[in-house]
Amino acid sequence: MHISVNVDGVTYADEVEPRLLLVHYLRERLGKTGTVVGCDTGNCGACTVHLDGHSVKSCQMFAVQANGHEITTIEGLARDGKLHPVQEAFRTNHALQCGFCTPGMIMQAIDLLADEPDPDDETVRKGLEGNLCRCTGYQNIVRAVQDAAQRMKPGAGPKIEQHSDEHVTAKQPVGGE
Amino acid sequence: MIPAEFRYLFPSTVDEAVRMLADEGEDAKIIAGGQSLVPVLRMRLAAPTALIDIGGLTELTGVRDDGDSLLIGAMTTHYEVQRDHLIHDHALLLKLVTDTVADPQVRHRGTFGGSLCHADPAGDLLAPALALDAVMIIAGPGGRREVPAAEFFVDYFTTALAPDEILIDVRVPKYTGWGAHYEKLNRVAQAWSIVAVAAAVQVRGGTIEAARVGLTNVGSGPVRAVDVESALVGQPVSAIAEAALRASSGDGYKDNLARVLTGRALTAAVAG
Secondary structure, three states, X not given: OEEEEEEOOEEEEEEOOOOOEHHHHHHHHOOOOOOOOOOOOOOOOOOEEEEOOEEEEOOOOEHHHHXXXXXXXXXXXXXXXXXXXXXXXXXXOOOOOOOOOHHHHHHHHHHHHHHOOOOOHHHHHHHOOXXXXXXXXXXXXXHHHHHHHHHHOOOOOHHHHOXXXXXXOOOOOOOOO | OOOOOOEEEOOOOHHHHHHHHHHHOOOEEEEOOOOOHHHHHHOOOOOOOEEEEHHHOHHHOOEEEEOOEEEEEOOOXXXXXXXXXXXXXXXXXXXXXXXXXXXHHHHHHOXXXXXXXXXXXXXXXXXXXXXXXXXXXXXXXXEEEEEEHHHHEEEOOEEOOXXXXXXEEEEEEOOOOOEEEEEEEOOOOOOOOOEEEEEEEEEEOOEEEEEEEEEEOOOOOOEEOHHHHHHHOOOEHXXXXXXXXXXXXXXXXXXXXXXXXXXXXXXXXXXX
16 A cells, blocks of 8 residues: 655555554565564553654554554654754663663654653653653653653644644644643 | 465545445454554464554544533543543542543554454453443444443453444443542553552532442452442441442452552542
């Protein structure tokens, strides 16, 4: 099946098998190996990317379902050689040990900060519920997310990582908050 | 693992989706958010010949005010349910339950209707749908029909949907001003409930006027604790402890959990 997907600011047109998972498309077709496969069961969140500005597990959807949408991976965050503030906060707070969960943690942390620009400890932990760190290095990860919140005021949203000139395709919350 | 091969179809209207289901036969499967189905396909617990992706049916997304009730589109995501002001004002229990579903990534993709159709007895949305007297609005080759939640959940992972039917909307009566709480017992992050209790209570002047109580994961489907509900009507709030003892699961360990969690859920619901 033919698909057209914008990944990290570049539009790709490809022929894919319907059963090809998005994470395998990103890694094996596009060479975006920064997005990793951790558990293969939808639990660990290491493969988290953004679909139209919202975090999703890329092992839990097919590439064909991303047709016509905008994907941001961990590889699309840095600008002109400068790390994204959340990446920078993870680096300076030593928020990683083996580093395998880090791409997913960072992508989910950015999503969390879009909804909760100044999260307390509990909010960070809840917001990262879908990401597992097998080194159990959670303390520094929580610190890094809170540090990133301070670096990023007034907040990171879908707009901050938008690559195309078109309007933001992200769904806005329906109600208040 | 890699799923077995399937044909992928992307209808642009409900009627087209229904036609595709009929044409493809009973080995075709609807995919909504895919957060339960994709893992099942990857483990090859199922191998449908065709997937009909209703992700393009924007007509099935969103919550509408319909007088005495709300109409929740089947493709409304958990994330949208959590933030919808109509649900917050008129069906607070659904928001509180949805807050506990899986994790943020899954809530961005997973849908309200998809969870109900998957009918996992440990799924969180079944008990509140039953307790709140939700009605499923279903499209099929013969037109539309409505099925109350009490008749929709048939057995483990089994609903009243025929192979050629699609859930399109869920009607939920308004519970404006009711207190609500979801008391969920699980041991680790993103785990399913061991047992959970969904409670909504209407209290006026210290008297319970009406109560709705649904139990998650105590049987092959959601269970409504009707004995608890009727024991509370017209009683002061202090009657909760006694009434909660009427909750039952028919199983020793879970029986006890059902009673304890019902007491906690009702107490928290009353406290608002």
